[in-house]
Amino acid sequence: MSDLSALKDETLAAIESAGDEAALEAVRVAALGKKGSISALLATLGKLGPDERKSRGAAINALKDAVTEALAARRAVLRKAALEFQLAREALDMTLPVRPPAVETGRIHPISQVTDEIVAIFADMGFAVAEGPDIETDDFNFTKLNFPPGHPAREMHDTFFLQPDEKGERRLLRTHTSPVQVRTMLSQKPPIRVICPGRTYRTDFDQTHTPMFHQVEGLVIDQGATLANLKWVLEEFCKAFFEVPKVGMRFRPSFFPFTSPSMEVDIQCRRSGGEIRFGEGDDWLEILGCGMVHQNVLTNCGIDPDVYQGFAWGMGIDRVAMLKYGMPDLRDLFDADLRWLDHYGFKPLDAPTLAGGLSG
Ligand code: DAH
Secondary structure: HHHHHHHHHHHHHHHOOOOOHHHHHHHHHHHOOOOOOOHHHHHHHHEEEEEHHHHHHHHHHHHHHHHHHHHHHHHHHHHHHHHHHHHHHHHOOOOOOOOOOHHHHOOHHHHHHHHHHHHHHHHHHOOOEEEOOEEHHHHOOOOOHHOOOOHHHHHOOOOEOOOOOOOOOOOEOOOOOOOHHHHHHHOOOOOOOEEEEEEEEEOOOEEEEOOOEEEEEEEEEEEOOOHHHHHHHHHHHHHHHHOOOOOOOEEEEEEEEEEEEEEEEEEEEEEEEEEEEEEEOOOOEEEEEEEEEHHHHHHHOOOOOOEEEEEEEEEEEEHHHHHHHHOOOOHHOOOOOOHHHHHHHOOOOOOEOOEEEEEO
């Protein structure tokens, strides 16, 4: 019987030293599995005489019972340990402060917010939003807008040019959002009523200029679109945007190749201390350029100037954002300084609507 007691010692020791349930299962299979050591012993019983079979059978069964019992005991110990380990790992310290969710701490950049405000105002007047690429052709940025090659007005736009391609065509970073007018007229039939917000680029850098800035373009093409409509649209926009019941506006004659007549628009304001107020005061502040779309532009874009006419305007988004929210230096807008964004940014759920109030 000493073979049985050796096997028993050995198997029980293996059970005891199994570190997890997988190792324990391996010990069980090695002892009690089909090809296990104890199963092999039971298979030898058939060759024994009746008396010997009885006593040896009883001894092997006792061994089997002892091993089965030890396996169950060890399994219970391992399960308990695994559970305790998991509970310890997943423990929560209920005394830690609650971290506010991203929707509370995140901030919407003022340019995004102001763009949304502008879109909300014009959407209410029935304008759709049109977009175009930042990298433009010379044709769309200049030529179709009635800047002929060599025209001095091109020099006023400090243009970033890309390397010429194989055909010698030199693309550029659009210097204004006006090429989106061209794209819209080429792809849509009048009546057209769109605004085109987006990034624009010029090689300029100081307190009021950054190489990348934002503009919003407006374009209306219809049979009866007049200068009076343009003035009304801009006045309604300014009242809604600056959230004042009335606003004084001044239209000064100006020049843009793509409009005729062309005007620059100033709004009435009062400056005191670092503050600026709209709708009152003796000061004037220039905020946009506008005019009736030039006949050449209509023709260049496939629209018959004898049937249709239209008006357009272009405004700096960064500039009106700075005016409205009192941000003194344009460069701060693009510095990616979190402290600045914390101060001037907007809560993610403060979406501007005309009904709910633009600036919350
Ligand atoms: N594109 C002009 C600029 O960047 C702004 C502008 C002026 C746009 C008059 C217009 C417009 O559509 O009619 O300086």
